[in-house]
Amino acid sequence: MRKWEITFLDHKGIIDRLELASDNQPTTEEAAVAVRTKLFPVTAKADLNDFEGRVEAPAVKWLEEQNGVRITDINEKP
Template sequence: MKEWDIIFADKTGKLTTLLYCSDEQPTQEEAARFIRAQLLPVVNELDLNDFQDRSVEPTARELKDHSSITITEILEHQKP
């Protein structure tokens, strides 16, 4: 299994990296769901049916609109 660095900026512009394990590179939506589960566990339990099937990448959009979190890059993790 490969490791991926999901790099995102919060509302202050501070860049943060979370490590994601998957055989394939995650999509923006998969990365957004992972970030939401890690940083906003209560919000993660909410139903996004309002946005699903009406919006491309509803979780990524919700993170950006409501939490000011923007995914900047998804890179394969480089071990030192």
């Protein structure tokens, strides 16, 4: 398994990082789900597409619109 570093801005605008193990580079949506699990563990299992207005990347949209969290980069760790 390769290790990936997800870089994101939290709701205060502070740069934070999260490590994720995966064989392939995570998509932005997969990274958003991992960040959501770290920052908001209570909502980690919520299926955000159960709500009105289905979107292709619900975790990304939810993090940005509801919490001001934005994923800025996904890089493989050496």
